[in-house]
Amino acid sequence: MEALAVRLSGLDPYVDGAIRIVAFYDTLMRRRVDLPALARASAALAECVAGIRLHGTGRTIRFSPGGTGAADPPAPASSTMPVSLDEEEFGTVWLERPDGPLQLDEVLLERLALAVAAVVERYGPAPTTLADPALVELVISSRSEEPARARALRLLGFAPDRPVRVVAVRSRLPLDRIGALICPGRPVKAAPLGDVGAILATTVDPDRFPAGVRAGIGAAGSPDRCWQEARTALRFTGPREPVRHHADLGALALLAEIPEAVARENADVAAIARLVGDPEDLETLDAYCATGSLRRAADLLHLHHSSVARRVEQIGRALGIDLTAPAGLTRARLALGVWRLLDH
Structure with missing residues (x-):
């Protein structure tokens, strides 16, 4: 493999530089460095400020080429690369090169992003949203x-x-x-x-x-x-x-504490269950119970209030409840709520 690398590097200076960058980060990973060490080494290699940010924690690490923490405020990034694990982006790496990106900056950032993902996976909690x-x-x-x-x-x-x-x-x-x-x-x-x-x-x-x-x-x-x-x-x-x-x-x-068998035997809940075969009636009752008003229910249903009034009267007869009375409306609301719990 090394012989092949030497042959390739002799053919193209870009390939030579890319191989050296890959070898540089391979060496860092064998030494099991942490994130600050990665940022410090990357800044020295690139000869400009290098940064790492983890979105989930908000942690940001920036180092100057001299090996010290970079001064704030940060300069605009000349090039960036997302950091991903399990196909989910959880961070960013970048370079702050004053005169714009160089040819090998993309290779450097790609290797830095892979190294950051490996360090976080090895030493920190998994940054992805999906968990065990x-x-x-x-x-x-x-x-x-x-x-x-x-x-x-x-x-x-x-x-x-x-x-x-x-x-x-x-x-x-x-x-x-x-x-x-x-x-x-x-x-x-x-x-x-x-x-x-x-x-x-x-x-x-x-x-x-x-x-x-x-x-x-x-x-x-x-x-x-x-x-x-x-x-x-x-x-x-x-x-x-x-x-x-x-x-x-x-x-x-x-209501969630009521045993299911007791809830199903209740006459009001059983009557609500019979409405399931008519989605229009169930939607009308739901809107009326939610608003307590024929006119507001009509607005929700985009119908004339007289049409809603006729429907509510018919539903009340089917349920055996006077829905226009406060006590009847309370019974219907409770029965509808219990039926939803059973339906879930």
């Missing part, structure tokens, strides 16, 4: 002991002194994409657990969930209780409220 389901389950299981839970959190990249929010998700979209959207630029991990996806994040932006996703967000301080709350909140989601916070459910969360 076993680790995630260890964090959120009520049967886990606290030392094991704390160790799993550290392995996933979460600081022990920072709270972790838990989200239960149902979606056809990839979990890693959802996690990156709702918690950009901060630690976030996701894993499928049976029929539900679990997302662990330091913060959650509920407005960033993409369309078509159902999500329940827990509120408890401990991850195991937060997961249970997230699962409960997920059961209360629907077309009009695809994302629910457990903290916003209040006393409604008690």
Whole structure:
């Protein structure tokens, strides 16, 4: 192999330079250097400032050619290269060359990016959003002991002194994409657990969930209780409220404690279940229960309020409930909520 390299380098000065760069980084990796050492060596090789940034932690490392930390503010990057692992970008490397990029800068940055990915994978938590389901389950299981839970959190990249929010998700979209959207630029991990996806994040932006996703967000301080709350909140989601916070459910969360057999035997819930065969009636009842007003329900359904009034009257007769009375509307709301829990 070395003989071939020597022959190639004799044919083309560019090849000679590229081979020397590859050998340079191979030597660094055999010495098991860390990220600052990689940035320092790269700056010396390139004879300009070299930088490394990890998106998840916000960590930035910059060194000057003299081997010292580069002064702020940073100069514009003359060339950059993304750092990826398992096809997910998690960082960037760059050079700050005042007179613009040189011919071999792309080769140098490519090798630097590969070296950074190898160092982070070897010594740090996996930077990708998708995580080992076993680790995630260890964090959120009520049967886990606290030392094991704390160790799993550290392995996933979460600081022990920072709270972790838990989200239960149902979606056809990839979990890693959802996690990156709702918690950009901060630690976030996701894993499928049976029929539900679990997302662990330091913060959650509920407005960033993409369309078509159902999500329940827990509120408890401990991850195991937060997961249970997230699962409960997920059961209360629907077309009009695809994302629910457990903290916003209040006393409604008690409905989730009703045994399934008892709920199905309830006359009001059974009557709601019979409406499933008529999606138009079910949608009308849902809009009316959500608004408590014929006119506001008509606005949601894009119908005249008199048409909605006729539908509500017919639905009330089918249910055996006077939906125009406050008590009847409360019964319908509770029955619809319990039916949704059973449907989930």
